[in-house]
Amino acid sequence: MKRTKTKQVALCALLIALALGLSYVERFIPLQLVVPLPGVKLGLANIVTLMALYFLGPRTAFTVLVLRCFLGSLFGGGISGLAFSLTGGLLAMCSMALLRRVPFLSVYGVSVCGAAAHNLGQILAAMVLLGSAYVAAYLPLLLTVAVGTGLVTGAACAGSFRALKAAGVQGL
Amino acid sequence: MDEMGLTFRKGDLLAIGGVLLCAVLVAAGLWVRARGVDNVTAQIYRDGELVREVPLDRDTTFDIKGDYTNTVTVKDGAIAITRSDCPGSDCVHSGWVSGAGRAIVCLPNRVEIRLTGAGEVDAVIR
Numbered sequence A: 001m002k003r004t005k006t007k008q009v010a011l012c013a014l015l016i017a018l019a020l021g022l023s024y025v026e027r028f029i030p031l032q033l034v035v036p037l038p039g040v041k042l043g044l045a046n047i048v049t050l051m052a053l054y055f056l057g058p059r060t061a062f063t064v065l066v067l068r069c070f071l072g073s074l075f076g077g078g079i080s081g082l083a084f085s086l087t088g089g090l091l092a093m094c095s096m097a098l099l100r101r102v103p104f105l106s107v108y109g110v111s112v113c114g115a116a117a118h119n120l121g122q123i124l125a126a127m128v129l130l131g132s133a134y135v136a137a138y139l140p141l142l143l144t145v146a147v148g149t150g151l152v153t154g155a156a157c158a159g160s161f162r163a164l165k166a167a168g169v170q171g172l
Numbered sequence B: 001m002d003e004m005g006l007t008f009r010k011g012d013l014l015a016i017g018g019v020l021l022c023a024v025l026v027a028a029g030l031w032v033r034a035r036g037v038d039n040v041t042a043q044i045y046r047d048g049e050l051v052r053e054v055p056l057d058r059d060t061t062f063d064i065k066g067d068y069t070n071t072v073t074v075k076d077g078a079i080a081i082t083r084s085d086c087p088g089s090d091c092v093h094s095g096w097v098s099g100a101g102r103a104i105v106c107l108p109n110r111v112e113i114r115l116t117g118a119g120e121v122d123a124v125i126r
Helices: A002-026 A045-056 A058-074 A078-099 A107-130 A134-166 B010-034 B120-125
Strands: B041-046 B049-055 B060-065 B069-075 B078-084 B103-106 B111-116
Touching (some): A002 A045, A045 A078, A045 A107, A058 A078, A078 A107, A107 B010
Antiparallel strands (some): B069 B078, B103 B111
16 A cells, blocks of 8 residues: 555656656747747647546646646746646646546547647636736637647657557556 | 557547637637727737727837837737747737737736727627
C-alpha cells in the first residue's frame, strides 16, 4: 500500500515537471507568427494532462493540472496568467474526463475537444477580466486552430504511450 | 491494446466537425451583427473604463499609456495597434481591424479596443 502511494507521488512530480518543461519549450515555438492572436499556443502541456487522465485517472490528472498552473504562474505568467491557465485548463480537463468515456472517440477526438474547451475557457476568463463580450470575436479562429493543436497533442499522447509500452514500463 | 482508444476512430471526425461548426456559427453570428453597420467607431477601454472614442473615418495616431504603451493608428477606415512595448506584442500581431463587433485586445496593458456601429449594435450586445 505504502509503496503504491510513493510511486503515485513520484509519478505526479514527474508529470508536473514534464508539463512545466513543455510550457517553457513552447515559448520558443512561434505559432503566433502564423496565427496572430493572444492565447494561441500549441498547448504542449496539455499532452501531460491527457496522459495523466488516460493512464492515472481524473483525480491524479486534476492534481497535476492545478499544481502545474500554480507553479507555472510562479515561473512567469503572474496572476492573470494563472486565471487564464486555470479556467482554460480546468474546462479542458473536465470535458476530456467526460469525453474519454464516449466509446466512439479516441484520444484524438478527446484531445481536439479538450483544446477547444481550453480556448473557450480562456475567452471566458478574458471576458470576465475585461468585463466585455467583444473578446468573443477571437473565438472562431481560436477554435479552428484548436483542431490542429488538439490533433498534435493527441498524437503525442498516443505515441508516448506506445513508446512506454514498448520500453516495458509497468503499471500504466 | 486499443480498448484505451489510442488509434483514430471515425467518431473523432464528428468531434472535429463539431468544433469547426461552433467556429463557423460564432463567425456567422459576428458577421450578421456587423452587417450593414456603418459609421464604425472605436471605443478604447483601459481597465474596463472608456478612455477614448475615435471614429474610423479620420486617420490619426496616438498613444495609450498604462503599464505599457500602445501606439494606435487609424488609417483608411481600419484601426490597429501598430507599436507596443508589452511582452509578446499579440495586440500588434492582431493587425488591422475594421468591422463592427470586432476587437483588439492588449491583455498586459489591460486595453481593449471595441468597434461599434452608431448606437444600434451596442443595444444588441448588451
